Amino acid sequence: MPPHVTNAPATNANDPLERERTHLASSRAALRAMRADVEALDIKDVTANWVNAAVLQRQIDERITALADLAHAPLFFGRLDYLHAPGVERSEGAEGEQFYIGRRHVHDAVGDPMVIDWRAPVSQPFYRASKKEPMDVRMRRRFGYTGGDLTAYEDEDLTDTAAEAQASRLLQTEIERPRVGPMRDIVATIQPEQDEIVRAGIGGTVCVQGAPGTGKTAVGLHRVAYLLYAHRERLARTGTLVIGPNRSFLHYIEQVLPALGELNVAQATVDDLVAHVEVRGADGAAAARIKGDARMAEVLRRAVRAGVRMPVEPVVVVRGSRRWRVPAYEVEEIVRELLGRDIRYGAARDALPQRIAHAVLVRMEQAGEAPDDRVQDAVARNAAVKAAVKEIWPAVEPAKLVLRLLADAQFLAEHAAGLLSEEEQQEILWAKPARSVKAAKWSAADAVLIDEAMDLVARTQSLGHVVLDEAQDLSPMQYRAVGRRCTTGSATVLGDLAQGTTPWATASWPEALTHLGKPEAAVEELTQGFRVxxxxxAYASRLLPSIAPGLSEATSMRESPGDFSVREVAPDALDAAVVEACREALGREGSIGLIAADDRIPVLAEALEAAGLAHLAPGAETSAQSRLTLVPATLAKGLEYDYVVLDEPAAVVAGEPDGRTGLRRLYVALTRAVSGLTVVHAAPLPAELNQL
Known part of the structure; x- marks a missing residue:
């Protein structure tokens, strides 16, 4: 027996749909009242000073924003009716109670809940309950909306174990709803395997290997929302960060967390994290691969410590009429002990004057004096001690250090000995050494090296939780840069090995997680697709044996097969055929992405303009007036469109330095479609796509 679905027009108060609409109206009114209560707060007499007042006012403003009633986001999307089962241990749901599940908590004037936050424990059965394991739920109800209006509901009786479980039609409709604008949340459609990842504890790091369309990005963002709900105070102190591959991607996902009421999650790219110098240059693939190799961390560690010199003269401190002498051998013992502890260079340099001062205090005590901590601090600031520290343990400027490594062949050879071959050293040396940090044409990989050197000197501040998306494309040194931001926190790592398109793309998650500093992280695999x-x-998966032979092929739960066609045209007709395919796609509902090799973008932009088809840049928000986006293949990762027109697959493959990377780039481009894909080509398709 299939789930009961009702979408008939409601006519009276006894009609279930009408009662649900009434509850929706009452819940919206309650939400407005909650917001009005916050807006009416008067704080002028409850704060001690203007700083406290400013902090409190900011918190109030954020609360007001979080309580906004978003017209495009239904206030609740489901309902749970719990069983009455006397004498049987049950979940948090009380006997016979109903709970409406939504994006945020809403209560009435006396504090009784009208909508339960989807993250609350009592909401968990909405995502995980089944006929085999009902979790004390009698009935699960899903709601359907049209233009913000509640228009349908669907009931699933979890006590009817004799009936065969049926797929939810409303769930299917929501999954297949056209995408216009930025990425939206998936709170109404989270699946059991996704929910397990979302609600995983904050104490451990989780790595999600997800095929295209399995919702790994959405899972990562909803995990952030869940952790902020469950550990708000802790994460408010330590901070949360979402790291994406590029600005277009971050713009695409930026509305998901605010729609869930979370406004204070920072977003950045890896390049943003290490932006200590202006990046004006670019490395070749070979140089970038070497600079991104984990061996560079040891090269930098050696170089940072290279300036430490063993003392050859004693340290003599004059205080009043007395001279206190610490012999060179004793100072050397202190220096060697600090080096042996392998603490950060800056921390050791700060400790050295205190250790020398302590040696002086020991001599004072032996002479019958009774110095205290203030005396030790004064000795540590003594000119003779400061001069000795400057000579023995000189300050290190990370950018200058990296500049010297890349410009001075002898300095690099000294510290890369046994780590990098002579050929590798020559590959990363600058042909024209820069005279200064400011004048240098730093590359993105160089900035990561500077970040590593900075952490060797002074500890990087750690956050409470970091989400790293499209992680398969990071180099070992980039993983280390991210890992420094969560050394005392946890992480959610998201990616797909089959979509690794950088020369240094990771070969395995255990290897990547080791570089991240989280080797103990659990690796979860998502193979059930919802989008593609x-x-x-199935067509894109023909590439998997060549690009990622160890991965499972993704399946799709979509009932509709989708629109799919491959069109071969004459070379001189390619541009016109692509424009025509875009025109056809614009006749349908939803967003359209025209994906092409980067060097084809100017040609296609001109062709679209000549045809009168306006287009957007990746990451720009689509609208009813502008639904077509022209997407360079190198920026397509992580984005999605209802309909994709893919221009010349052979050019996408040829745009990469090697065939395997090119096929991976093609795999990414093929899997951006939500409803339909049209492939237009003049050159022969890669052989893998012709294999059945």
């Missing part, structure tokens, strides 16, 4: 149509994912 069956025919499209």
């Amino acid at each position: 149509p069956r025919t499209v994912i």
Whole structure:
């Protein structure tokens, strides 16, 4: 027996749909009242000073924003009716109670809940309950909305174990709803395997290997929202960060967390994290691969400590009429002990004057004096001690250090000995050494090296939780840069090995997690697709044996097979055929992405303009007036469109330095479609796509 679905028009108060609409109206009114209560708060007499007042006012403003009633986001999307089962241990749901599940908590004037936050423990059965394990739930109800209006509901009786479980039609409709604008939340459609990841504890790091369309990005963002709900005070102190591959991607996902009421999560790219110098240069693939190799961490560690010199003269401190002498051998013992502890260079340099001062205090005590901590601090600031520290343990400027490594062949050879071959050293040396840090044409990989050197000198501040998306494309040194931001916190790592398109793309998650500093992280695999149509994912999966032979092929739960076609045209007709495919796609509902090799973008932009088809840049918000986006293949990762027109697959492959990376780039481009894909080509398709 299939789930009961009702979408008939409601006519009276006894109609279930009408009662649900009444509850929706009452809940919206309650939410407005909650917001009005916050807006009416008068704080002028409850704060001690203007700083406290400013902090409190900011918190109030954030609360007001979080309580906004978003017209495009239904206040609740489900309902749980719990069983009455006397004498049987049950979940948090009380006997016979009903709970409406939504994006945020809403209560009435006396504090009784009208909508339960989807993150609350009592809401968990909405995502995980089944006929085999009902979790004390009698009935699960899903709601359907049209233009913000509640228009349908669907009931699933979890006590009817004799009936065969049926797929939810409303769930299917929500999954297949056209995408216009930025990425939206998936709170109404989270699946059991996704929910397990979302609600994983904050104490451990989770790595999600997810095929295209499995919702790994959405899972990572909803995990952030859940952790902020469950550990708000802790994360408010330590901070949360979402790291994406590029600005277009971050713009695409930036509305998900605010829609869930979370406004204070920072977003950045890896390049943003290490932006200590202006990046004006670019490395070749070979140089970038070497600079991104984990061996560079040891090269830098050696170089940072290279300036430490063993003392050859004693340290003599004059205080009043007395002279206190610490012999060179004793100072050397202190220096060697600090080096042996392998603490950060800056911390050791700060400790050295105190250790020398302590040696002086020991001599004072032996002479019958009774110095205290103030005397030790004064000795540590003595000119003779400061001069000795400057000579023995000189300050290190990370950018200058990296500049010297890349410009001075002898300095690099000294510290890369046994780590990098002579050929590798020559590859990363600058042909034209820069005279200063400011004048240098730093590359993105150089900035990561500077970040590593900075952490060797002074500890990088750690956050409470970091989400790293499209992680398969990071180099070992980039993983280390991210790992420094969560050394005392946890992380959610998201990616797909089959979509690794950088020369240094990771070969395995255990290896990547080791570089991240989280080797104990659990690796979860998502293979059930929700976004990519069956025919499209099956076509793209023909590439998997060549690009990631160890991965499972993704499946799709979408009932509709999707629109899919491959069109071969004459070379001189390619541009016109691509424009026509875009025009056809614009006749359908939803967003359209025209994906092409980067060097084809100017040509296609001109062709679209000549045809009168306006287009957007990746990451720009689509609208009813502008639904077509022209996407360079190198920026397509992580984005999605209802309909994709893919221009010349052979050019996408040829745009990469090697064939395997090119096929991976093509795999990414093929799997951006939500409803339909049209491949237009003049050159022969890669052989892998012709294999059945």
